[in-house]
Amino acid sequence: MQPPRKALAFLRWFCREDYLEEIEGDLVELFENRHTNLSPSQANRKFTWDVIRSFRLRNIKKIDLSHLVHPIMFQHYVKLGGRQLLRNKAFSGINIFGLSMGIACCLTLLIFVGYESSFDNFHPYAERSYRVVQHTQYPDQTLYWNTTAYPLAEALREDIPELDLVTQAAGPFQRFFTLEKEGMDDYKFESKYVLFVDRFYSEAFDLTWIAGDRKSAFQHPNSIVLTESIAQKCFGQQVPSQSILGKTIMLAGKDPMQVTGIIKDVPGNSNLRYEMLVPYEFFKQNNPYPASNWSGNYQGTTFVVVSDQHRPEEIESSISVWKKKYLTKEDDSRISYKLQPLAEIHTESLYGSSPGSYTMPGNMLQTAKYVGIFILLIAIGNFVNLVTAKSVIRAKEVGIRKTIGSTGFDLFKQFALENSLLVAISVLLALAFSVFLIGEANSAFSIINLQLTFHWTDVGTIAFLGGITSLLGTAYPAIVLSSFKPLQIIKNDLPTSGTRGFSVRKAVTVFQFAIVQLFIIATIIAAVQMDWFRHKSLGFTTDAVVMLPVPQSDKIETFKNLLTNNPEINDVAIGSGPPMAVNGFQLGTRFRTSDMPDTDGFEAEMKIGDRNYLDFYGLELISGRNFTGNKMEFDEFIVNERLLKSLGWTPEDAVGRKLTINEGEATVIGVVKDFHNNSLQHDISPCIILNWSYFQDQAFVKISNINPQVLESLEQSWKTSFTKSVYKYEFVDDSIAREYFVETLSFKGFTLFSIIAVIIGSLGLIGLMTFITTQRTKEVGIRKVLGATVAELVLFFSKEFTVLIGIAFLLALPFAYFLMQYWLEDFAYRIEMSWWMFLVGGILTLIIAGLSSGIQATKAALANPIKSIKTE
Structure with a gap:
């Protein structure tokens, strides 16, 4: 009885020659002994298992790779590759450019996704840190707050021992400062990022101290810790940090603050934005009402660090029982506290952005990652198409080399190395493109302090991308080239469209243009939505x-x-503020009628405006009257239509009736037509306009001409009136436009990558048409001799890509529809997708493809038919 042949062959393949005779003899002897006691199948299985167990490092033959590519042959292949590259400059340039752009775009998007996903992961307790968020349940809705009442932090610290650290922050707020300088006027400046923090803040979060002591910096209420950039702005870059300690800065022109520390600037990938840190005790002393109020949220944030022995769900459960100790019965029934992981703050849009920061939805980051991968795949497909198209031209070379003795593997090595040379050059060029794209992205989105950087670790990423590209982009073309048979070449009988190789090429082209059409359709729909935003x-x-x-x-x-x-x-x-809430500022309140219980009521926006506010902005009064004068205390309301729907009132019935809000009771004197008091991602909400002396923080000026002279005169009037502050201005239009930052980013991304996808895809189509026209050179000549015109020949070739574009369109259609439907779901006010958007996308792709391939088709059609017929 013989042992299994495959197992025996495997043993002889891997086993060292000096061990083989002994090992094989022992295994065969064991097999024969077992065969007398076991069934044949059992003996065979045990022999196979013994062979597998013998596959050990000491038994394996030494692998000699020198025969794969000898150094001399390697140099020879590199020379051949270089000559091919220089001989076909246009072809090589197109191929390298397309591939390098694909790799660069993919890398840039991966860097962007990595940056946006890394927010706050550098803190020492990042994995155990959570932000306390608040859910407030009302009969009509649930509100999700990323801020909490100020007394919460201290109460948690005292009563919940499962928490290792509890810290809180107020702000960041905008504050005005003055600094006395010898022999000069006082230096005035304003910071939008003044954060009030308790003494535990520097323990919970990573602050890099340049000067000062973390333990003592926040002990005195009138202390202030500066970031490095602010310290240099105030005292100069040449002044040593240690010498700044003890200096005095005046807050709001009246409170002397002593500098007790200098720290590194907050990294760009942090939701915790600040330029100055002031002890929370100072805020508490100057704001006693909000600091002790459990019912209101006043831009205060609470963070906790959970001990290793407890899960956040256990803490939430404890808090749900504990909170009734401090909250009123009504608040306890509707308020619940949840722990949101620090790592999710930046990508979770449910709670909105952190004060002074922004959110980047996780689904957008996933989309960006997939876009980068798709762009790379298009580039690889383009590379494969161009290289295999060029392979037909080198068929005669392959035939001659095979005739004189080259094996298929020798040719595979040569062509794989030549193609890898193109990939290597593309990777180096992609590095330069990536640095450029990163710089442009940082400049374009400086408004959010985007700080993308190219690290050496990204070199490993781009090397990996290059390796994948080399593997996918060189193996198939090299196989195609090395597989040509000499007899086929002599007879000019190369594989045609009916072969498997050409089917793969067609599949690659369909895949490329399906993605191209997906991008184009997405861009059209995003453009229509953004245009609708601008003109609505x-x-x-x-x-x-x-x-x-x-x-x-x-x-x-x-x-x-x-x-x-x-x-x-x-x-x-x-x-x-303007009618639409901008810059993250919106005053909130609750309203009810006098006969409703205190626990009932509805959420509303509270907006302060003087007697000219309605006329200034053109708000349409549909019932009642406007304010007649400015008052210290409000006694009149003007409301919008949406508020009346909550109460079931008509505009006529509302005038003269009483409404109660958190701040007091007043009479409704007018109703304005609904206006968009929220950005267009959100629905219109109930709004109450008060003529009140509080919160009159903004002046709105309508100018006749936007020119430097008018703006200069406006600045002079402001500085004459407010001598102790820093002048700044912005156009309301610009503030509203910033509310659509994420949507604008999406639209710009769709547009940019559509252009790149079209360019790369078009290059791939040129490669396909090169292949087709080269294959049918003799056929073209015969058709011209028989009377075919240039137009007829171009139309004949166009059928080759029209069918492929049609198939790609059908494949892209459902994906584009569901992708954009998902994107549009985030908008309360959105367009309805129409058939023409998809049709235009298909037609544009067809036109682009026609222009790309028409060059090659026309070139083939204009060739001399006699030369074409003589082509071998």
Whole structure:
């Protein structure tokens, strides 16, 4: 009885020659002994298992790889590859450019995704750190807050021992500072990122101290810790950090703050934005009401670090029972606290962005990653198409080399090395493209402090991408080239469209253009949505409206009088903000009628505006009247239509009725037509406009001409009125446009990568048409001799790609529809996708493909038919 042949052959293949005779003899002897006691199948299985067990490092033959590519032959192949590259400069340039752009785009997107996914992961307790968020349940809705009541942190610290650390922050807030300098006027500056933190903050989060002591920096309420950039801005770059300690900076012109520390700037990939850190005790002393109020959220954030022995679910369960100790019965029934992992703060849009920061939805990051992979696959497909198209031209070379003795493997090695040379050059060029793209992205999105950087670790990523590209992009073309038979070449009988190789090429082209059409359709739909955003009526006017801060309420009339005397100023209004909430600022309240219980009511936005506010913005009054004068205490409301729907009132019925809000009771004197008080991603919400002396923080100025002279005169009037503050302004239109940052980023991404996909895909189509026209050179000549015109020949060739584009369109259609339907779901106000958007995408792709392939088809059609017929 013989042992299994395959197992025996495997043993003889891997086993060392000096061990083989002994090992094989022992295994065969064991097999024969077992065969007398076991069934043949059992003996065979045990013999196979013995062979597998013998596959050990000491028994394996030494592998000699020198025969694969000898150094001399390697140099020879490199020379041949270099000559091919220089001989076909246009072909090589197109191939290298397309592949390098694909790799660069993929790498840049992966760097972007990695950066946005890395927010706050550098903190010492990042894996155990959580932000406390609040769910507030009302009869009509659930509100999700990323801020919590200020007393929460201290209560958690005292009562929940399962928490290793509890810290809190207030802000960041915008504050005005002055700094005395010898022999000079006081230096004035303003910071939007002043964060008030307790003494545990520096323990929970990573602060890199340049000067000062972490343990003592926040002990005194009037201390202040500066970031490195702010310290240099205030005291100069040449001043040593240690010498800045003890210096005094005046907060709001009245509170002396002593510098107790200098720390490194907060990294760009952090949701915890600050330029200055001030002890929370200072905030608590100056804001006693919000600091002790359990019912309101006033831009305070609580963070906890959970001990290793406990799960966050256990902490949430404990808090749900514990909170009734501090909350009123009504608040306890509707408020619940949850722990949100620090790593999810940046990518979870449910709770909105952190104060002073922004969110980047996780689904958008996933989409960006897939886009990068698809772009790379298009580039690889393009590379394969171009190289295999060129392979037909080198068929005669293959035939001659095979005739004189080259094996298929020798040819495979040569062509694989030649193609790898193209990949290597593409990778080096992709590095340069990546650095450029990263710089452009940082500049384009400086508004969010984007800080993408190219690290040496990314070299490993690009090397990996290059290796994958080399593997996928060189193996198939090398196999095609090395598989040509000499007899086929002599007879000019190379594989045609009916072969498997050409089917693979067609499949690659269909895949490329399916992705191209997906990008083009997505860009068209995103463009229509963004255009609809730009042109949709908001229910108020914003043309040439400049928004300025009002730091001193007692100087408002002085400022308005100066503006009234300026002929270039058309109108002025004062309020808490423009009709649409911008820059993350929105005042909230709850409203109810006097006969409703205190626990009932509805959420509303509270907006402050003077008697000119409605006319200034063109808000349409559909019932009642406007404010008649400015008052210290409010006693009148103007409401929008959406608020009336909550109460079941008509505009006529509402006028004269009483409403109660958190801040007090007043009479409804007017109803305005609904306007978009939220950005267009969100629905219109109930809104109450008050003419009140509080929160009149913004001045709105309508100018006749936007030019430097008018803006300069506006600045002069402001500085004359508010002498102790820093001047700044912005156009309301620009503030509204920033509300669509993420959507604009998506649209720009769709557009940019559509262009890149079209370019790379078109290059791939040129490669396919090169292959087709080369294959049918003699056929073209015969057709021309028989009377075919150039137009007929171009049309004949166009059928080759028209069918492929049609198939690609059908494949792309459902994916594009579901992708964009998913994207549009985030908007409360959105367009309806129409058939023409998809059809235009298909037609555009067809036109682009026609232009790309028409060059090659026309070139073949214009060739001399006699030369074409003589082609071998």
